[in-house]
Amino acid sequence: MTELVVGAIEAILMVLIGLHLSIFLLYFERKGSALIQDRVGANRAAITGFGRKLGMPNLGIVNTLVADPLKLFTKEDFVPEGADHFLHGLAPFLALFPVLVTFVVIPFGDTITIAGQTFNLQAANLNAAALYLLATIGIGVYGVALGGWASNNRWALLGGIRATAQMISYEIAMGLAIVAVIMTYGTLDLQEMVRSQGGVWFGFLPRWGLFVQPLAFILLLTAGVAESKRVPFDLPEGESELILGYMVEYSGGKQAAFMFTDFAEQALTAMLLVTFFLGGWQVPWLYRDGFHLPGGHIIAVAPLLVSILGIVSFLVKVVVLCAFLGLVRWTLPRFRYDQLMRLGWKGLVPLGLANVLVTAFIVVATGGAH
Amino acid sequence: MPAGLFWFLAALSILAALGVVLQRNPVHCLLALVLTLLAIAVLFIGQDAIVVGFLQAIVYAGAVMVLFLFVIWLLNLPVESGPTGHLALKLFGTLAVAALLAELAVFLVPSRLQLKFSSAHAAGYGSIDALSQTLFSEYLIAFEVTSVLLLVAVIGAVALARRTTQAELQERKEASARVEKAA
Numbered sequence: 001m002t003e004l005v006v007g008a009i010e011a012i013l014m015v016l017i018g019l020h021l022s023i024f025l026l027y028f029e030r031k032g033s034a035l036i037q038d039r040v041g042a043n044r045a046a047i048t049g050f051g052r053k054l055g056m057p058n059l060g061i062v063n064t065l066v067a068d069p070l071k072l073f074t075k076e077d078f079v080p081e082g083a084d085h086f087l088h089g090l091a092p093f094l095a096l097f098p099v100l101v102t103f104v105v106i107p108f109g110d111t112i113t114i115a116g117q118t119f120n121l122q123a124a125n126l127n128a129a130a131l132y133l134l135a136t137i138g139i140g141v142y143g144v145a146l147g148g149w150a151s152n153n154r155w156a157l158l159g160g161i162r163a164t165a166q167m168i169s170y171e172i173a174m175g176l177a178i179v180a181v182i183m184t185y186g187t188l189d190l191q192e193m194v195r196s197q198g199g200v201w202f203g204f205l206p207r208w209g210l211f212v213q214p215l216a217f218i219l220l221l222t223a224g225v226a227e228s229k230r231v232p233f234d235l236p237e238g239e240s241e242l243i244l245g246y247m248v249e250y251s252g253g254k255q256a257a258f259m260f261t262d263f264a265e266q267a268l269t270a271m272l273l274v275t276f277f278l279g280g281w282q283v284p285w286l287y288r289d290g291f292h293l294p295g296g297h298i299i300a301v302a303p304l305l306v307s308i309l310g311i312v313s314f315l316v317k318v319v320v321l322c323a324f325l326g327l328v329r330w331t332l333p334r335f336r337y338d339q340l341m342r343l344g345w346k347g348l349v350p351l352g353l354a355n356v357l358v359t360a361f362i363v364v365a366t367g368g369a370h
Numbered sequence: 371m372p373a374g375l376f377w378f379l380a381a382l383s384i385l386a387a388l389g390v391v392l393q394r395n396p397v398h399c400l401l402a403l404v405l406t407l408l409a410i411a412v413l414f415i416g417q418d419a420i421v422v423g424f425l426q427a428i429v430y431a432g433a434v435m436v437l438f439l440f441v442i443w444l445l446n447l448p449v450e451s452g453p454t455g456h457l458a459l460k461l462f463g464t465l466a467v468a469a470l471l472a473e474l475a476v477f478l479v480p481s482r483l484q485l486k487f488s489s490a491h492a493a494g495y496g497s498i499d500a501l502s503q504t505l506f507s508e509y510l511i512a513f514e515v516t517s518v519l520l521l522v523a524v525i526g527a528v529a530l531a532r533r534t535t536q537a538e539l540q541e542r543k544e545a546s547a548r549v550e551k552a553a
Contacts, residue, residue: 084395084397087397087398087401127420127497128420128421128424128497128498131420131421131424131425131428131498132424134424134428134432135411135424135427135428135431135432137432138427138428138431138432138433139408139427139431139432141432141436142401142404142436145436145439146397146401149397149443157443161440161443164436164439164440168433168436171432171433188498
Protein backbone atom coordinates (compact mmCIF):
# COMPACT_ATOMS: atom_id res chain seq x y z
CA MET A 1 0.00 0.00 0.00
CA THR A 2 2.81 2.43 0.88
CA GLU A 3 4.40 1.54 -2.43
CA LEU A 4 1.24 2.51 -4.28
CA VAL A 5 0.93 5.82 -2.43
CA VAL A 6 4.59 6.66 -3.02
CA GLY A 7 4.24 5.69 -6.66
CA ALA A 8 1.21 7.95 -7.04
CA ILE A 9 3.01 10.85 -5.37
CA GLU A 10 6.04 10.34 -7.60
CA ALA A 11 3.83 10.15 -10.69
CA ILE A 12 2.12 13.44 -9.80
CA LEU A 13 5.50 14.99 -9.06
CA MET A 14 6.87 13.86 -12.41
CA VAL A 15 3.89 15.21 -14.36
CA LEU A 16 4.23 18.48 -12.44
CA ILE A 17 7.92 18.66 -13.35
CA GLY A 18 6.97 18.10 -16.98
CA LEU A 19 4.32 20.83 -16.83
CA HIS A 20 6.69 23.27 -15.16
CA LEU A 21 9.32 22.60 -17.80
CA SER A 22 6.63 23.34 -20.39
CA ILE A 23 5.95 26.65 -18.64
CA PHE A 24 9.67 27.37 -18.68
CA LEU A 25 9.67 26.68 -22.42
CA LEU A 26 6.65 28.95 -22.86
CA TYR A 27 8.52 31.74 -21.07
CA PHE A 28 11.60 31.06 -23.20
CA GLU A 29 9.39 31.18 -26.28
CA ARG A 30 8.29 34.72 -25.45
CA LYS A 31 11.21 36.36 -23.67
CA GLY A 32 14.10 34.17 -24.82
CA SER A 33 13.16 34.80 -28.44
CA ALA A 34 13.30 38.54 -27.72
CA LEU A 35 16.78 38.12 -26.30
CA ILE A 36 17.92 36.21 -29.38
CA GLN A 37 16.31 38.65 -31.81
CA ASP A 38 17.63 41.69 -29.95
CA ARG A 39 14.26 43.21 -29.13
CA VAL A 40 12.58 44.09 -25.85
CA GLY A 41 9.87 41.44 -25.83
CA ALA A 42 7.14 41.08 -23.22
CA ASN A 43 7.69 43.95 -20.78
CA ARG A 44 4.24 45.13 -19.65
CA ALA A 45 2.03 44.27 -16.71
CA ALA A 46 4.21 44.65 -13.68
CA ILE A 47 1.82 44.03 -10.83
CA THR A 48 3.54 45.80 -7.97
CA GLY A 49 6.01 47.92 -9.84
CA PHE A 50 8.45 47.01 -7.09
CA GLY A 51 11.18 45.78 -9.45
CA ARG A 52 10.99 48.95 -11.51
CA LYS A 53 11.62 51.09 -8.44
CA LEU A 54 14.78 49.09 -7.86
CA GLY A 55 15.78 49.72 -11.48
CA MET A 56 15.35 46.13 -12.59
CA PRO A 57 14.34 45.41 -16.20
CA ASN A 58 10.83 43.94 -16.57
CA LEU A 59 11.25 40.21 -17.09
CA GLY A 60 7.76 39.83 -18.54
CA ILE A 61 6.87 37.01 -16.18
CA VAL A 62 3.39 38.36 -15.47
CA ASN A 63 2.78 38.82 -19.20
CA THR A 64 3.79 35.40 -20.33
CA LEU A 65 2.84 33.22 -17.39
CA VAL A 66 -0.22 34.95 -15.92
CA ALA A 67 -1.85 37.31 -18.40
CA ASP A 68 -1.48 35.14 -21.52
CA PRO A 69 -2.86 31.92 -20.02
CA LEU A 70 -5.67 33.86 -18.28
CA LYS A 71 -6.62 35.40 -21.61
CA LEU A 72 -6.53 31.99 -23.32
CA PHE A 73 -8.64 30.23 -20.75
CA THR A 74 -11.29 32.94 -20.52
CA LYS A 75 -11.75 33.17 -24.30
CA GLU A 76 -14.88 31.82 -25.93
CA ASP A 77 -14.56 28.15 -26.77
CA PHE A 78 -15.67 28.27 -30.39
CA VAL A 79 -16.67 25.18 -32.37
CA PRO A 80 -17.13 25.83 -36.10
CA GLU A 81 -20.29 24.92 -37.97
CA GLY A 82 -20.34 21.40 -39.36
CA ALA A 83 -17.55 20.31 -37.05
CA ASP A 84 -17.64 16.99 -35.24
CA HIS A 85 -18.40 18.35 -31.76
CA PHE A 86 -17.32 15.28 -29.81
CA LEU A 87 -14.01 14.76 -31.59
CA HIS A 88 -13.30 18.49 -31.76
CA GLY A 89 -13.43 18.56 -27.99
CA LEU A 90 -11.60 15.28 -27.51
CA ALA A 91 -8.67 15.90 -29.88
CA PRO A 92 -6.58 18.38 -27.80
CA PHE A 93 -6.68 16.08 -24.81
CA LEU A 94 -5.97 13.03 -26.97
CA ALA A 95 -2.80 14.89 -27.97
CA LEU A 96 -1.79 16.05 -24.48
CA PHE A 97 -2.62 12.90 -22.48
CA PRO A 98 -0.09 10.45 -24.02
CA VAL A 99 2.75 12.92 -23.46
CA LEU A 100 1.84 13.45 -19.80
CA VAL A 101 1.57 9.73 -19.04
CA THR A 102 5.00 9.15 -20.57
CA PHE A 103 6.68 11.28 -17.90
CA VAL A 104 6.01 8.67 -15.22
CA VAL A 105 8.53 6.11 -16.51
CA ILE A 106 11.48 8.53 -16.48
CA PRO A 107 13.80 7.83 -13.52
CA PHE A 108 14.58 11.13 -11.84
CA GLY A 109 16.89 9.82 -9.14
CA ASP A 110 18.56 6.80 -7.58
CA THR A 111 16.96 5.11 -4.61
CA ILE A 112 16.46 7.37 -1.60
CA THR A 113 16.34 6.19 2.01
CA ILE A 114 14.11 8.19 4.31
CA ALA A 115 13.38 7.06 7.88
CA GLY A 116 14.68 3.56 7.20
CA GLN A 117 12.55 3.03 4.10
CA THR A 118 14.06 2.89 0.64
CA PHE A 119 12.16 4.31 -2.31
CA ASN A 120 12.96 4.01 -5.98
CA LEU A 121 12.87 7.48 -7.51
CA GLN A 122 10.96 6.41 -10.59
CA ALA A 123 7.19 6.63 -10.51
CA ALA A 124 6.46 3.52 -12.59
CA ASN A 125 9.28 1.00 -12.58
CA LEU A 126 8.30 -0.79 -15.79
CA ASN A 127 10.73 -3.41 -16.99
CA ALA A 128 9.65 -2.68 -20.56
CA ALA A 129 9.70 1.11 -20.24
CA ALA A 130 11.37 1.66 -23.62
CA LEU A 131 8.47 -0.10 -25.35
CA TYR A 132 5.98 1.89 -23.28
CA LEU A 133 7.61 5.11 -24.52
CA LEU A 134 7.24 4.10 -28.14
CA ALA A 135 3.62 3.06 -27.60
CA THR A 136 2.54 6.33 -25.96
CA ILE A 137 4.43 8.45 -28.48
CA GLY A 138 2.76 6.50 -31.30
CA ILE A 139 -0.71 7.11 -29.89
CA GLY A 140 -0.07 10.86 -29.58
CA VAL A 141 -0.57 11.16 -33.34
CA TYR A 142 -4.35 10.77 -33.09
CA GLY A 143 -4.96 14.05 -31.29
CA VAL A 144 -3.35 16.06 -34.06
CA ALA A 145 -4.88 14.05 -36.89
CA LEU A 146 -8.40 14.17 -35.47
CA GLY A 147 -8.06 17.83 -34.47
CA GLY A 148 -7.45 18.61 -38.11
CA TRP A 149 -10.26 16.42 -39.36
CA ALA A 150 -12.95 17.32 -36.83
CA SER A 151 -12.66 21.07 -37.52
CA ASN A 152 -14.46 20.82 -40.88
CA ASN A 153 -11.88 23.12 -42.42
CA ARG A 154 -9.69 22.34 -45.44
CA TRP A 155 -6.63 24.07 -43.99
CA ALA A 156 -7.02 22.31 -40.69
CA LEU A 157 -7.32 18.95 -42.45
CA LEU A 158 -4.24 19.62 -44.58
CA GLY A 159 -2.32 20.72 -41.49
CA GLY A 160 -3.48 17.62 -39.64
CA ILE A 161 -2.37 15.35 -42.48
CA ARG A 162 0.99 17.10 -42.67
CA ALA A 163 1.50 16.80 -38.93
CA THR A 164 0.50 13.12 -38.92
CA ALA A 165 2.77 12.23 -41.83
CA GLN A 166 5.64 14.09 -40.22
CA MET A 167 5.19 12.47 -36.82
CA ILE A 168 4.84 8.96 -38.27
CA SER A 169 7.96 9.43 -40.40
CA TYR A 170 10.12 10.68 -37.57
CA GLU A 171 8.80 8.08 -35.15
CA ILE A 172 10.67 5.51 -37.22
CA ALA A 173 13.96 7.37 -36.88
CA MET A 174 13.24 7.83 -33.17
CA GLY A 175 12.48 4.13 -32.75
CA LEU A 176 15.70 3.13 -34.52
CA ALA A 177 17.75 5.43 -32.29
CA ILE A 178 16.10 3.92 -29.21
CA VAL A 179 16.73 0.38 -30.53
CA ALA A 180 20.46 1.13 -30.77
CA VAL A 181 20.38 2.47 -27.21
CA ILE A 182 18.55 -0.65 -25.96
CA MET A 183 21.16 -2.86 -27.62
CA THR A 184 24.00 -0.92 -26.03
CA TYR A 185 22.63 -1.24 -22.50
CA GLY A 186 21.04 -4.65 -23.04
CA THR A 187 17.88 -3.71 -21.15
CA LEU A 188 14.49 -2.06 -21.65
CA ASP A 189 14.48 -0.72 -18.10
CA LEU A 190 15.29 3.00 -18.00
CA GLN A 191 16.49 2.89 -14.38
CA GLU A 192 18.91 0.07 -15.31
CA MET A 193 20.14 2.13 -18.26
CA VAL A 194 20.94 5.08 -16.00
CA ARG A 195 22.60 2.79 -13.44
CA SER A 196 24.95 1.36 -16.06
CA GLN A 197 26.01 4.89 -16.97
CA GLY A 198 27.70 5.29 -13.57
CA GLY A 199 31.48 5.10 -13.25
CA VAL A 200 34.24 6.39 -15.50
CA TRP A 201 36.41 5.46 -18.46
CA PHE A 202 40.17 6.17 -18.50
CA GLY A 203 39.84 7.45 -14.96
CA PHE A 204 38.03 10.68 -15.80
CA LEU A 205 35.42 10.34 -18.59
CA PRO A 206 31.91 9.61 -17.22
CA ARG A 207 30.44 6.45 -18.79
CA TRP A 208 27.62 8.37 -20.42
CA GLY A 209 25.74 6.99 -23.41
CA LEU A 210 26.67 10.06 -25.44
CA PHE A 211 30.23 8.77 -25.81
CA VAL A 212 29.08 5.30 -26.93
CA GLN A 213 26.16 6.27 -29.15
CA PRO A 214 26.84 9.79 -30.47
CA LEU A 215 24.92 9.12 -33.68
CA ALA A 216 21.86 7.86 -31.82
CA PHE A 217 21.98 11.06 -29.71
CA ILE A 218 21.83 13.24 -32.83
CA LEU A 219 19.09 11.06 -34.36
CA LEU A 220 16.93 11.18 -31.23
CA LEU A 221 17.50 14.94 -30.84
CA THR A 222 16.46 15.61 -34.44
CA ALA A 223 13.51 13.21 -34.35
CA GLY A 224 12.43 14.63 -31.00
CA VAL A 225 12.34 18.19 -32.35
CA ALA A 226 10.42 16.98 -35.40
CA GLU A 227 8.03 15.04 -33.18
CA SER A 228 7.22 18.16 -31.16
CA LYS A 229 6.60 20.03 -34.43
CA ARG A 230 8.89 22.96 -33.57
CA VAL A 231 11.08 25.04 -35.87
CA PRO A 232 12.90 23.91 -38.04
CA PHE A 233 10.23 21.23 -38.41
CA ASP A 234 7.08 23.32 -37.81
CA LEU A 235 5.61 22.43 -41.19
CA PRO A 236 2.09 21.61 -39.91
CA GLU A 237 1.58 25.36 -39.65
CA GLY A 238 2.48 28.05 -42.14
CA GLU A 239 1.13 31.59 -42.05
CA SER A 240 0.88 31.92 -45.82
CA GLU A 241 -0.24 28.42 -46.78
CA LEU A 242 -2.05 26.67 -43.93
CA ILE A 243 -2.52 29.47 -41.39
CA LEU A 244 -2.24 27.62 -38.06
CA GLY A 245 -2.68 24.13 -39.51
CA TYR A 246 -4.66 21.69 -37.42
CA MET A 247 -5.11 24.31 -34.68
CA VAL A 248 -6.81 26.87 -36.90
CA GLU A 249 -10.36 26.25 -35.66
CA TYR A 250 -9.39 26.03 -32.01
CA SER A 251 -9.62 28.81 -29.47
CA GLY A 252 -9.26 29.29 -25.77
CA GLY A 253 -8.37 26.37 -23.54
CA LYS A 254 -8.36 23.73 -26.26
CA GLN A 255 -5.87 25.69 -28.34
CA ALA A 256 -3.78 26.13 -25.21
CA ALA A 257 -3.86 22.35 -24.72
CA PHE A 258 -2.52 21.83 -28.25
CA MET A 259 0.19 24.45 -27.72
CA PHE A 260 1.09 22.93 -24.39
CA THR A 261 1.43 19.50 -26.01
CA ASP A 262 4.29 20.78 -28.13
CA PHE A 263 6.09 22.21 -25.10
CA ALA A 264 5.49 19.04 -23.08
CA GLU A 265 6.87 16.97 -25.97
CA GLN A 266 9.97 19.13 -25.96
CA ALA A 267 10.37 18.60 -22.22
CA LEU A 268 9.89 14.87 -22.78
CA THR A 269 12.52 14.84 -25.52
CA ALA A 270 14.95 16.57 -23.15
CA MET A 271 14.22 14.00 -20.43
CA LEU A 272 14.68 11.08 -22.84
CA LEU A 273 17.99 12.48 -24.11
CA VAL A 274 19.20 12.95 -20.54
CA THR A 275 18.14 9.43 -19.55
CA PHE A 276 19.62 7.68 -22.57
CA PHE A 277 22.74 9.70 -23.25
CA LEU A 278 23.64 12.15 -20.48
CA GLY A 279 23.68 9.78 -17.54
CA GLY A 280 20.21 10.56 -16.17
CA TRP A 281 20.60 11.37 -12.49
CA GLN A 282 24.30 10.43 -12.44
CA VAL A 283 26.65 13.14 -11.24
CA PRO A 284 30.14 12.79 -12.74
CA TRP A 285 32.53 11.05 -10.33
CA LEU A 286 29.86 10.78 -7.64
CA TYR A 287 29.41 7.28 -6.23
CA ARG A 288 27.26 5.98 -3.37
CA ASP A 289 29.90 6.98 -0.79
CA GLY A 290 30.97 10.32 -2.26
CA PHE A 291 33.03 11.97 -4.96
CA HIS A 292 35.97 10.04 -6.41
CA LEU A 293 37.83 12.82 -8.21
CA PRO A 294 40.13 11.90 -11.13
CA GLY A 295 43.25 12.74 -9.13
CA GLY A 296 42.41 10.04 -6.60
CA HIS A 297 40.89 12.31 -3.96
CA ILE A 298 37.77 11.07 -2.24
CA ILE A 299 35.26 13.48 -0.73
CA ALA A 300 32.77 11.65 1.45
CA VAL A 301 29.12 12.64 1.01
CA ALA A 302 26.17 11.49 3.13
CA PRO A 303 23.92 8.91 1.36
CA LEU A 304 20.83 11.15 1.57
CA LEU A 305 22.77 14.02 0.02
CA VAL A 306 23.96 11.68 -2.78
CA SER A 307 20.32 10.88 -3.63
CA ILE A 308 19.34 14.56 -3.55
CA LEU A 309 22.37 15.53 -5.67
CA GLY A 310 21.15 12.93 -8.20
CA ILE A 311 17.72 14.56 -8.46
CA VAL A 312 19.30 18.01 -8.79
CA SER A 313 21.68 16.72 -11.44
CA PHE A 314 18.77 15.26 -13.46
CA LEU A 315 16.82 18.51 -13.25
CA VAL A 316 19.81 20.68 -14.18
CA LYS A 317 20.58 18.53 -17.22
CA VAL A 318 16.95 18.59 -18.35
CA VAL A 319 16.62 22.36 -17.94
CA VAL A 320 19.87 22.94 -19.87
CA LEU A 321 18.66 20.70 -22.69
CA CYS A 322 15.27 22.43 -22.71
CA ALA A 323 17.02 25.78 -23.05
CA PHE A 324 19.10 24.29 -25.87
CA LEU A 325 15.94 23.14 -27.66
CA GLY A 326 14.52 26.65 -27.24
CA LEU A 327 17.74 28.04 -28.70
CA VAL A 328 17.47 25.71 -31.70
CA ARG A 329 13.88 26.84 -32.21
CA TRP A 330 14.91 30.50 -32.57
CA THR A 331 18.13 29.93 -34.51
CA LEU A 332 17.42 27.67 -37.47
CA PRO A 333 15.30 28.55 -40.51
CA ARG A 334 12.46 26.15 -41.28
CA PHE A 335 12.60 23.38 -43.86
CA ARG A 336 10.43 22.99 -46.90
CA TYR A 337 8.02 20.05 -46.66
CA ASP A 338 9.83 17.92 -49.27
CA GLN A 339 13.16 18.64 -47.54
CA LEU A 340 11.64 17.49 -44.26
CA MET A 341 10.46 14.20 -45.76
CA ARG A 342 13.77 13.67 -47.57
CA LEU A 343 15.73 14.27 -44.37
CA GLY A 344 13.50 11.86 -42.48
CA TRP A 345 13.33 8.98 -44.93
CA LYS A 346 16.61 9.30 -46.85
CA GLY A 347 18.74 10.73 -44.08
CA LEU A 348 17.72 9.71 -40.59
CA VAL A 349 16.17 6.29 -41.29
CA PRO A 350 19.17 4.84 -43.22
CA LEU A 351 21.56 6.37 -40.66
CA GLY A 352 19.52 4.82 -37.87
CA LEU A 353 19.54 1.42 -39.59
CA ALA A 354 23.31 1.62 -40.14
CA ASN A 355 23.76 2.60 -36.50
CA VAL A 356 21.70 -0.40 -35.36
CA LEU A 357 23.75 -2.72 -37.63
CA VAL A 358 27.12 -1.41 -36.42
CA THR A 359 25.95 -1.52 -32.79
CA ALA A 360 24.80 -5.13 -33.25
CA PHE A 361 28.20 -6.13 -34.65
CA ILE A 362 30.04 -4.44 -31.80
CA VAL A 363 27.74 -5.87 -29.13
CA VAL A 364 28.19 -9.40 -30.51
CA ALA A 365 31.96 -8.98 -31.02
CA THR A 366 32.49 -7.77 -27.45
CA GLY A 367 30.55 -10.69 -26.04
CA GLY A 368 27.07 -9.23 -25.67
CA ALA A 369 25.63 -6.61 -23.41
CA HIS A 370 24.88 -9.06 -20.61
CA MET B 371 -4.37 -9.56 -13.28
CA PRO B 372 -7.16 -8.49 -10.94
CA ALA B 373 -10.56 -9.92 -11.89
CA GLY B 374 -12.16 -6.47 -11.82
CA LEU B 375 -9.65 -5.15 -14.34
CA PHE B 376 -10.27 -8.15 -16.58
CA TRP B 377 -14.03 -7.64 -16.60
CA PHE B 378 -13.63 -3.92 -17.22
CA LEU B 379 -11.31 -4.48 -20.17
CA ALA B 380 -13.44 -7.30 -21.55
CA ALA B 381 -16.57 -5.14 -21.44
CA LEU B 382 -14.68 -2.18 -22.90
CA SER B 383 -13.26 -4.17 -25.80
CA ILE B 384 -16.64 -5.70 -26.64
CA LEU B 385 -18.41 -2.34 -26.46
CA ALA B 386 -15.73 -0.74 -28.61
CA ALA B 387 -15.94 -3.63 -31.08
CA LEU B 388 -19.70 -3.08 -31.31
CA GLY B 389 -18.91 0.57 -31.94
CA VAL B 390 -16.77 -0.44 -34.92
CA VAL B 391 -19.68 -2.12 -36.70
CA LEU B 392 -22.62 -0.06 -35.48
CA GLN B 393 -21.42 3.52 -35.98
CA ARG B 394 -22.06 5.26 -39.26
CA ASN B 395 -19.15 7.66 -39.49
CA PRO B 396 -16.03 5.78 -40.71
CA VAL B 397 -13.69 7.90 -38.57
CA HIS B 398 -15.71 7.10 -35.44
CA CYS B 399 -15.57 3.40 -36.39
CA LEU B 400 -11.82 3.64 -36.71
CA LEU B 401 -11.49 5.26 -33.29
CA ALA B 402 -13.58 2.48 -31.78
CA LEU B 403 -11.22 -0.02 -33.43
CA VAL B 404 -8.24 1.77 -31.87
CA LEU B 405 -9.94 1.53 -28.48
CA THR B 406 -10.56 -2.21 -29.02
CA LEU B 407 -6.93 -2.81 -29.92
CA LEU B 408 -5.68 -0.86 -26.92
CA ALA B 409 -7.98 -2.74 -24.53
CA ILE B 410 -6.70 -6.03 -25.95
CA ALA B 411 -3.11 -4.78 -25.62
CA VAL B 412 -3.68 -4.15 -21.91
CA LEU B 413 -5.25 -7.63 -21.62
CA PHE B 414 -2.08 -9.09 -23.16
CA ILE B 415 0.08 -7.20 -20.67
CA GLY B 416 -2.13 -8.42 -17.85
CA GLN B 417 -1.47 -12.00 -18.97
CA ASP B 418 2.31 -11.37 -18.73
CA ALA B 419 2.69 -11.18 -22.52
CA ILE B 420 4.32 -7.78 -22.06
CA VAL B 421 6.16 -7.45 -25.35
CA VAL B 422 3.22 -8.67 -27.41
CA GLY B 423 0.96 -6.20 -25.62
CA PHE B 424 3.23 -3.23 -26.26
CA LEU B 425 3.83 -4.28 -29.86
CA GLN B 426 0.07 -4.42 -30.32
CA ALA B 427 -0.14 -0.83 -29.08
CA ILE B 428 2.86 0.40 -31.11
CA VAL B 429 2.20 -1.37 -34.41
CA TYR B 430 -1.57 -1.75 -34.62
CA ALA B 431 -2.94 1.15 -32.58
CA GLY B 432 -0.04 3.53 -33.29
CA ALA B 433 0.82 2.85 -36.93
CA VAL B 434 -1.57 0.63 -38.89
CA MET B 435 -4.67 2.49 -37.69
CA VAL B 436 -3.14 5.83 -38.68
CA LEU B 437 -2.70 4.43 -42.19
CA PHE B 438 -6.38 3.38 -42.10
CA LEU B 439 -7.22 6.96 -41.17
CA PHE B 440 -5.27 8.19 -44.19
CA VAL B 441 -7.09 5.73 -46.44
CA ILE B 442 -10.47 6.89 -45.11
CA TRP B 443 -9.53 10.51 -45.81
CA LEU B 444 -8.09 9.63 -49.22
CA LEU B 445 -11.26 7.80 -50.34
CA ASN B 446 -13.37 10.55 -48.70
CA LEU B 447 -15.83 7.96 -47.38
CA PRO B 448 -19.26 9.46 -46.71
CA VAL B 449 -21.26 8.96 -43.52
CA GLU B 450 -23.56 6.01 -44.17
CA SER B 451 -27.23 6.98 -44.19
CA GLY B 452 -28.71 3.56 -43.53
CA PRO B 453 -28.43 -0.13 -44.28
CA THR B 454 -27.69 -0.85 -47.91
CA GLY B 455 -27.27 -4.00 -49.97
CA HIS B 456 -29.41 -6.83 -51.26
CA LEU B 457 -32.09 -8.44 -49.15
CA ALA B 458 -30.57 -11.88 -49.86
CA LEU B 459 -27.18 -10.62 -48.65
CA LYS B 460 -28.70 -9.41 -45.37
CA LEU B 461 -30.54 -12.70 -44.93
CA PHE B 462 -27.46 -14.84 -45.47
CA GLY B 463 -25.37 -12.50 -43.35
CA THR B 464 -27.79 -12.88 -40.45
CA LEU B 465 -27.86 -16.68 -40.88
CA ALA B 466 -24.04 -16.89 -40.95
CA VAL B 467 -23.70 -14.76 -37.79
CA ALA B 468 -26.33 -16.89 -36.01
CA ALA B 469 -24.47 -20.07 -37.02
CA LEU B 470 -21.18 -18.65 -35.75
CA LEU B 471 -22.75 -17.68 -32.42
CA ALA B 472 -24.28 -21.14 -32.04
CA GLU B 473 -20.93 -22.74 -32.79
CA LEU B 474 -19.18 -20.60 -30.18
CA ALA B 475 -21.90 -21.42 -27.63
CA VAL B 476 -21.52 -25.16 -28.27
CA PHE B 477 -17.76 -24.85 -28.00
CA LEU B 478 -17.59 -22.69 -24.88
CA VAL B 479 -20.53 -23.63 -22.66
CA PRO B 480 -19.82 -27.35 -21.98
CA SER B 481 -16.29 -26.60 -20.80
CA ARG B 482 -17.97 -24.38 -18.18
CA LEU B 483 -15.36 -21.72 -19.00
CA GLN B 484 -13.02 -21.65 -16.05
CA LEU B 485 -11.52 -18.20 -15.72
CA LYS B 486 -8.10 -18.04 -14.13
CA PHE B 487 -6.81 -14.63 -13.20
CA SER B 488 -3.64 -15.66 -11.45
CA SER B 489 -0.82 -15.99 -13.93
CA ALA B 490 1.30 -19.05 -13.18
CA HIS B 491 4.00 -18.54 -15.76
CA ALA B 492 7.68 -19.24 -15.58
CA ALA B 493 9.95 -16.31 -14.72
CA GLY B 494 10.74 -14.24 -17.79
CA TYR B 495 7.65 -15.48 -19.65
CA GLY B 496 6.60 -12.99 -22.28
CA SER B 497 9.68 -10.83 -21.79
CA ILE B 498 11.66 -9.63 -24.79
CA ASP B 499 14.39 -12.19 -23.97
CA ALA B 500 12.03 -15.15 -24.04
CA LEU B 501 10.25 -13.87 -27.15
CA SER B 502 13.45 -13.36 -29.14
CA GLN B 503 14.85 -16.73 -28.01
CA THR B 504 11.78 -18.45 -29.44
CA LEU B 505 11.66 -16.28 -32.53
CA PHE B 506 15.30 -16.73 -33.48
CA SER B 507 15.64 -20.43 -32.70
CA GLU B 508 12.41 -22.38 -33.04
CA TYR B 509 10.69 -20.15 -35.58
CA LEU B 510 13.76 -18.74 -37.33
CA ILE B 511 12.80 -19.90 -40.84
CA ALA B 512 9.22 -18.68 -40.55
CA PHE B 513 10.52 -15.36 -39.22
CA GLU B 514 12.97 -14.91 -42.09
CA VAL B 515 10.42 -15.94 -44.70
CA THR B 516 7.96 -13.39 -43.28
CA SER B 517 10.56 -10.65 -43.46
CA VAL B 518 11.30 -11.54 -47.11
CA LEU B 519 7.56 -11.47 -47.82
CA LEU B 520 7.28 -7.99 -46.30
CA LEU B 521 10.27 -6.81 -48.31
CA VAL B 522 8.65 -8.09 -51.51
CA ALA B 523 5.46 -6.25 -50.57
CA VAL B 524 7.38 -3.00 -50.02
CA ILE B 525 9.24 -3.30 -53.33
CA GLY B 526 6.01 -4.19 -55.08
CA ALA B 527 4.26 -1.15 -53.64
CA VAL B 528 7.09 1.13 -54.74
CA ALA B 529 7.14 -0.43 -58.21
CA LEU B 530 3.37 0.01 -58.61
CA ALA B 531 3.49 3.59 -57.37
CA ARG B 532 6.28 4.53 -59.79
CA ARG B 533 4.93 2.66 -62.80
CA THR B 534 4.74 4.64 -66.02
CA THR B 535 2.25 3.58 -68.67
CA GLN B 536 2.98 3.39 -72.40
CA ALA B 537 0.85 6.49 -72.97
CA GLU B 538 2.90 8.47 -70.45
CA LEU B 539 6.16 7.35 -72.08
CA GLN B 540 4.83 8.40 -75.49
CA GLU B 541 3.78 11.76 -74.07
CA ARG B 542 7.21 12.34 -72.58
CA LYS B 543 8.88 11.47 -75.89
CA GLU B 544 6.68 13.93 -77.72
CA ALA B 545 7.34 16.63 -75.15
CA SER B 546 11.10 16.25 -75.46
CA ALA B 547 10.79 16.25 -79.25
CA ARG B 548 8.84 19.48 -79.02
CA VAL B 549 11.51 21.03 -76.82
CA GLU B 550 14.21 20.00 -79.32
CA LYS B 551 12.23 21.42 -82.21
CA ALA B 552 11.80 24.72 -80.39
CA ALA B 553 15.52 24.85 -79.69
